[in-house]
Amino acid sequence: MTFSDTDVQTFAATPSKFFGHSWYAMQHLPAKELGMLQLAALRMRLAELRDAIPVLTTMADETGIGALTSVDDVVPLLFQHSVYKSYPLALLVKNRFTELTRWLDRLTTHDLSGVDVSACDSIDSWLDVLDDQTDLRVAHTSGTSGMMSFLPRAKDEWDQMFSAIRCGLFQYSDPTGTGGRHDGEYFNLIWPLYRYGRSAIMRVPQMGLPHLLGSEDHLHTLRPGRMSSDSMFLAGRLRAAAARGEVDQLEINPALRARKDQFEREQREMAETMPVFIDEIVDKLRGQRIWVLATWNILYAIAQAGLSKGLSRLFAPDSLVSTGGGAKGAVVPDDWEHLVREFTGVDHIQHMYVMSEITALNKMCEYGRYHFEPWIIPFVLDPADGRPLPREGEQIGRAAVFDLLPSSYWGGFISGDEVAASFEQCACGRTTAHLDRRIQRYSEKQNGDDKITCLASEEAHRAALEFLTARLA
Amino acid sequence: MTTATIGGAQSALPELLIPALIRGKTVYEDSEKGLVSFGGRGGAASFRGPNPSGIVQALPLRDPGELADVHRLRFDEIVDYLDELGRHLVLDHNEHLQQALEYSAGWSDMTTPLVRSSFLQLPALFAPDSVRQLADAIGAPYLDGWVERRMDDGRVASIRAMGARTVHVIAGNSPVIAALSILRNAVARSDAIIKTPSNDPLSALAVARTMADMAPDHPITRHVSVAYWKGGDAEFESTLYQPRNVEKIIAWGGFASVTHVLRYVQPGLELISLDPKRSATIIGPEAFESEDTVRDVALRLATDIGALNQLGCVNARVVYVASGLDTNGLGRLNALGEAVYQQLQGLPESLSTPAKTFDPELRAHIEALRASPDWYRIYGGSDGRGAIICSQLDEPVEFHRSLSGRVANLVPIDDPATAVTAVNAYTQTIGIYPEQLKTRLRDALALHGAQRLVSLGYAADPNVALPQDAIEPMRRMVKWIVDEQCDPNRVTPLWDSQ
Numbered sequence: 001m002t003f004s005d006t007d008v009q010t011f012a013a014t015p016s017k018f019f020g021h022s023w024y025a026m027q028h029l030p031a032k033e034l035g036m037l038q039l040a041a042l043r044m045r046l047a048e049l050r051d052a053i054p055v056l057t058t059m060a061d062e063t064g065i066g067a068l069t070s071v072d073d074v075v076p077l078l079f080q081h082s083v084y085k086s087y088p089l090a091l092l093v094k095n096r097f098t099e100l101t102r103w104l105d106r107l108t109t110h111d112l113s114g115v116d117v118s119a120c121d122s123i124d125s126w127l128d129v130l131d132d133q134t135d136l137r138v139a140h141t142s143g144t145s146g147m148m149s150f151l152p153r154a155k156d157e158w159d160q161m162f163s164a165i166r167c168g169l170f171q172y173s174d175p176t177g178t179g180g181r182h183d184g185e186y187f188n189l190i191w192p193l194y195r196y197g198r199s200a201i202m203r204v205p206q207m208g209l210p211h212l213l214g215s216e217d218h219l220h221t222l223r224p225g226r227m228s229s230d231s232m233f234l235a236g237r238l239r240a241a242a243a244r245g246e247v248d249q250l251e252i253n254p255a256l257r258a259r260k261d262q263f264e265r266e267q268r269e270m271a272e273t274m275p276v277f278i279d280e281i282v283d284k285l286r287g288q289r290i291w292v293l294a295t296w297n298i299l300y301a302i303a304q305a306g307l308s309k310g311l312s313r314l315f316a317p318d319s320l321v322s323t324g325g326g327a328k329g330a331v332v333p334d335d336w337e338h339l340v341r342e343f344t345g346v347d348h349i350q351h352m353y354v355m356s357e358i359t360a361l362n363k364m365c366e367y368g369r370y371h372f373e374p375w376i377i378p379f380v381l382d383p384a385d386g387r388p389l390p391r392e393g394e395q396i397g398r399a400a401v402f403d404l405l406p407s408s409y410w411g412g413f414i415s416g417d418e419v420a421a422s423f424e425q426c427a428c429g430r431t432t433a434h435l436d437r438r439i440q441r442y443s444e445k446q447n448g449d450d451k452i453t454c455l456a457s458e459e460a461h462r463a464a465l466e467f468l469t470a471r472l473a
Numbered sequence: 474m475t476t477a478t479i480g481g482a483q484s485a486l487p488e489l490l491i492p493a494l495i496r497g498k499t500v501y502e503d504s505e506k507g508l509v510s511f512g513g514r515g516g517a518a519s520f521r522g523p524n525p526s527g528i529v530q531a532l533p534l535r536d537p538g539e540l541a542d543v544h545r546l547r548f549d550e551i552v553d554y555l556d557e558l559g560r561h562l563v564l565d566h567n568e569h570l571q572q573a574l575e576y577s578a579g580w581s582d583m584t585t586p587l588v589r590s591s592f593l594q595l596p597a598l599f600a601p602d603s604v605r606q607l608a609d610a611i612g613a614p615y616l617d618g619w620v621e622r623r624m625d626d627g628r629v630a631s632i633r634a635m636g637a638r639t640v641h642v643i644a645g646n647s648p649v650i651a652a653l654s655i656l657r658n659a660v661a662r663s664d665a666i667i668k669t670p671s672n673d674p675l676s677a678l679a680v681a682r683t684m685a686d687m688a689p690d691h692p693i694t695r696h697v698s699v700a701y702w703k704g705g706d707a708e709f710e711s712t713l714y715q716p717r718n719v720e721k722i723i724a725w726g727g728f729a730s731v732t733h734v735l736r737y738v739q740p741g742l743e744l745i746s747l748d749p750k751r752s753a754t755i756i757g758p759e760a761f762e763s764e765d766t767v768r769d770v771a772l773r774l775a776t777d778i779g780a781l782n783q784l785g786c787v788n789a790r791v792v793y794v795a796s797g798l799d800t801n802g803l804g805r806l807n808a809l810g811e812a813v814y815q816q817l818q819g820l821p822e823s824l825s826t827p828a829k830t831f832d833p834e835l836r837a838h839i840e841a842l843r844a845s846p847d848w849y850r851i852y853g854g855s856d857g858r859g860a861i862i863c864s865q866l867d868e869p870v871e872f873h874r875s876l877s878g879r880v881a882n883l884v885p886i887d888d889p890a891t892a893v894t895a896v897n898a899y900t901q902t903i904g905i906y907p908e909q910l911k912t913r914l915r916d917a918l919a920l921h922g923a924q925r926l927v928s929l930g931y932a933a934d935p936n937v938a939l940p941q942d943a944i945e946p947m948r949r950m951v952k953w954i955v956d957e958q959c960d961p962n963r964v965t966p967l968w969d970s971q
Contacts, residue, residue, distance in 0.1 A: 055844040082841035088848050090868045103845060147871055244874075383833055398833075414837065443834055 024177020084149035121255035143236030186214035187291035197227035200356035303343035313345035533718035559599025569679035627963035636662035644726035645670030651677035716741030750901035773930030775816035779825035780933030793892035828878035
């Protein structure tokens with residue numbers, strides 16, 4: 001089997017089109033063909049980006065990587081995940097956004113040199129300008145370590161990402177792939193967070209809207225406004241400083257002072273809105289097809305609140321309840337999935353292995369294995385020396401991926417996760433590489449858990465707002 | 474024979490049985506509770522030892538009166554004992570030390586050449602001059618007997634520094650800590666129970682067994698016990714850490730080990746905390762006066778970074794350099810950084826070697842910084858031989874708390890005085906160049922929390938007779954007892970007061 005350059009281009013950049021909008025097709029391409037496609041697409045991305053992304057150019061010059069004979073040859077060029085937070089923290093704390101933009105410019109093919117951010121005095125205002133004046137829709141991480149990563153993903157890449165993700169979501173309960181594309185169908189998204197925001201998670205409702213929701217009417221959010229990136233950043237720093245006993249030394253961006261009222265309002269809203277929200281969705285969405293995407297603890301809280309009011313099996317059975325992030329060290333009650341199923345009426349919960357940095361939701365199969373989507377090439381690296389472990393059998397080590405979809409930034413990066421990956425065909429019949437459900441962060445394994453995980457981010461955000469309003473009072 | 478996995482490779486060394494040593498007696502196994510296996514730190518080799526619950530009753534000195542025997546010794550006799558002990562602690566002739574060295578490859582963070590050079594220091598540590606200098610912090614007369622002091626109110630006081638029953642929770646980053654604890658205990662005429670760390674379970678035992686071989690019935694020998702239990706073993710520790718058993722706990726090392734101990738502190742049981750610290754370095758503009766000064770500073774700084782593979786809290790990590798922040802200043806800084814990296818590679822094997830393990834998280838952080846050449850220059854860092862990260866702005870890297878394995882961060886500043894604000898209560902040693910700068914900054918640094926200021930190049934060479942962590946450990950280890958003699962004819966009686 002051979003693939004033309006056009007095939008390779010279509011596969012990488014527009015996977016939904018290549019696979020005929022069939023999730024079954026995405027997950028059942030014979031492994032050998034998939035491997036050929038992935039290698040060809042990887043070569044294409046390296047050729048396109050090697051001299052177009054300055055950080056990559058430097059790395060490629062230093063390592064002397066030439067032609068790729070196998071996908072493993074790209075490993076020396078994978079970015080550490082911390083590359084996207086390799087700027088000095090002082091740039092953010094001291095509002096040096098011109099320099100921060102110059103830093104970001106080295107990570108994307110989009111030209112940011114003409115963007116004037118000299119008037120920006122907060123992360124929110126900086127991202128406002130980038131959203132308005134460029135094709136980038138930068139996604140940041142939750143800043144759990146005290147540092148925030150900024151990933152320069154472009155609007156067309158978000159589009160292709162959600163076009164591809166649509167297949168996996170709508171055809172999730174279609175084991176034989178015979179149910180069709182579900183064109184014209186949409187979910188009501190229950191979003192127990194803010195309506196807008198710029199973190200990788202908070203971008204989901206707006207960037208996914210055309211593909212998954214169809215219209216704003218289908219978006220049901222807990223809070224109307226935008227989650228401030230500045231307060232998320234502060235939440236992470238506050239947590240990190242508290243762990244070191246250095247809260248007193250934390251510098252606050254003076255521009256946040258002008259937004260004191262906003263933070264106070266957010267603080268009040270965080271305390272009040274959940275019970276009202278549950279009443280609203282019960283009222284509006286009973287019996288309808290919904291999608292809810294949240295961490296287990298939020299799903300659990302909603303289910304408990306609903307069940308205590310005597311509500312059960314509330315939504316249409318073809319609804320979807322998705323979660324990711326695992327338990328991250330928290331003690332998870334045995335019955336949480338049962339209660340969530342009981343409240344929502346879905347017959348199972350969709351677990352996903354997600355990372356802010358990649359364009360796929362890697363879903364768990366009936367056998368409890370997370371399957372990578374085909375446009376993601378997974379690697380397992382030796383945790384000690386970073387070399388790739390053989391692409392066969394079961395391998396335990398540091399997860400790394402190459403995301404073939406983006407064409408404006410380098411999709412290869414090394415995660416902080418320890419995984420057990422299998423390159424053999426799964427019992428479920430899917431042909432893609434798959435992971436065991438036990439996933440652990442190396443940093444937690446080594447140093448204990450002093451980070452905020454996405455689990456605790458609501459609490460951390462509340463703490464940040466309390467701190468801000470007290471400090472600004 | 475079972476084999477131990479060391480550093481991922483199969484080692485020929487068998488899983489070692491490590492006895493406890495209780496008051497001069499080697500205890501291999503308790504008849505009732507038997508042996509248990511202990512996992513080494515971070516997947517390192519494991520070892521077996523007596524079940525801690527079987528020995529916990531035998532460890533403490535129940536009758537405090539039994540410390541009378543060491544108090545009957547004259548200070549000179551203690552000096553002589555330690556002198557003889559030092560003569561027995563010669564690596565070439567001491568099988569206990571040899572075994573400790575052999576097995577250290579499995580669990581120490583240090584490489585074998587560094588453990589060897591630490592052991593080679595032991596005889597000098599126990600030499601008479603060294604012991605006398607250590608005792609100077611207290612004063613030998615106060616150790617030997619009661620020292621009279623006439624007070625203005627007419628009373629005559631007699632003061633003596635008495636020994637105490639003490640648990641030493643020691644750190645394992647250097648074997649010298651084990652020897653130092655035994656040395657201090659002898660000078661203080663105290664009773665020591667040494668809790669060994671999992672990354673160095675043999676050094677303290679080797680010294681104590683040498684004592685038992687040399688003078689099994691000597692009071693100094695009989696007031697040292699050495700045992701391993703897992704730090705935080707609540708059942709064991711709550712039994713041992715009682716005021717009826719011990720009066721002081723000296724806790725070295727990490728945050729966890731100190732906080733474990735805190736819950737047992739109560740009236741009658743005191744904590745002496747030699748707690749986790751970080752160190753810093755300040756280099757004045759004089760470093761750039763000539764090529765010679767740059768070379769000299771680079772070698773001294775490399776020594777402060779690399780000595781004993783940067784495992785100590787005394788080692789240099791974040792280095793503030795008054796190079797200036799303009800283009801020329803950054804050029805000077807980067808040239809110094811490169812020179813320091815070169816000097817690191819040339820340090821003698823007895824002082825510094827490539828690190829045993831290069832923390833993969835740190836390695837990833839360093840790799841990521843290569844994406845920001847506008848802000849960071851990096852020399853080395855692709856292997857375990859160390860790295861110098863030169864910030865190109867006046868801020869240390871965000872991960873500066875995890876610098877290890879001979880990795881330092883040079884931070885340019887305009888005025889050396891601005892480095893003072895980076896100092897806090899967690900700052901132990903500050904290496905400074907040149908001397909005048911140290912003199913100029915020392916009051917301010919001390920007020921901010923710095924505890925030891927030292928000439929650049931000597932950070933990792935502390936003198937154990939001097940204050941440590943802003944206390945005088947010897948003075949804290951003893952109990953200061955006063956006998957007041959009040960003659961009513963000279964001291965106005967309270968009962969006569971109007």
